[in-house]
Amino acid sequence: MSRTHTSDDRAARIRDALDVDGYTVVENLKGQRHAIELLQDVGRFVPQYGGTVEHEVVYRPGNDDRAYSQSRNTIRAHTEAPGWSPSPRHLALYCHRQARCGGGRTDLLDLHVLCAHLTDEEHELMMRGTIAFPGPDADVGGTGPVTVPMISYDGERPVLRFSYNLLTAADYDAALDARPPVAQLPLGQAGMDLAHRVGELFERHRVQVLIPDGALLVWDNQRMLHARSEYADEARHLTRYWIAA
Template identity: 30%
Template sequence: MTTAQHAATSRLNYQDLSVPALRDLLDTNGYAYVDGIPGDFDHVAFLTRIGPLMPQYDGELIWSIRAEERFAELYHSLNTKPLFPHSECYEFTGRPPKYLALWCLVPSDDGGGHTTLADMYRFVDGLSEAERTHISTRTYRFFSSAGVQDMQLGRVAEHPFIEYRDGRPPIVRFSLNNVDKSDDEVLPGVLNRAVEYFDQEHIAVNYATNSLLIWDNHRMTHSRTGYTNHGRHLRRVWLDET
């Protein structure tokens, strides 16, 4: 999907924002981007109409994403480096958040810092039946990134790559670098093809001040392009399934 298609299919202007309109885009495309938001808009109050807030790594409900020098040499969202495609909370023992939402306080002004997204349901549909069966019936050891571990907030959990559920859409847990794939003959190839798919199919979101991006974390993988503006500042919430 090109950026132009993204703008046409999953973008809402603030004047058209409503819970039904947002849910429709999330159900159809897996994500929604809202711009034209005024400065006095209460992002948190609106998002709680989509789902209940979940505590994040540090137990708080709102996580600030702003580069810190202490994390410059670690793999971490709190620096300016690119991130690999991943889902969120693959290393949590319970159900990961259904939705991730980011809103922008200070955008990057250097052409970087884009959030990139790709639909993993489409990728999984393209796997062979044998591959889907293998990665949905075997559990894998997922662990926190180096940056989260450095904050003494690391976790470890075991899950299948795809979790099929009765009466609910599946959960795809994805990490390229924080999953133990050493004793599996199928997963390494699947991961490599997933990254190729992500590189070809992702959309890129360039934030404006106050803009909001929300996506289905059970369906979409996300990453980030690198940037140099240390003033870039986003806030994030996790929303549980209802």
């Protein structure tokens, strides 16, 4: 269950909730600046695509045929920036205005819950099947793909990297009608089958969060899969942050 923080030690409580639950919702904030100050106490901001530390998650015309943050379409289960080394430890979404249509949820699934429902063969593929995850562009310090399994380890802590779109369409922000030849997919048919299986488990066991206006959702990006449900309200507006541990 998510937790709401109201005391002056919110940053410490956020860290505790991330350790225990993998995510938390922070309400009763005094605006975006307050959210930024809390996040700076949690960790260091990491530049995102294009080199900025803020990304506006808002509908932009021209993206209607893609599973992309600035479309209104469903985005399937993934972790953020799996080709970054390291990938962002935490993600945060500050909600300026939530969709009034009931869509636009941020859905989450803990790696531990996922692994409890995978077959031995599926778990083995996530542990042993290496993928060249595309990384950042050279103009933001990119060094090329990160070739790793979907589950690797930082000491004893598992690190999850996953993209439904990459496994099924060979693209992070795939066109909705993308159907590339199986031979072009990172793990071929086995990877596509795994993506569909993870998608089914995600739908069955996810936690659904509709972030309230003025609230902040933070989660462990190396532990939690996340997705976004379709929405119709074009006024929906969130700001995304990547955070290093």
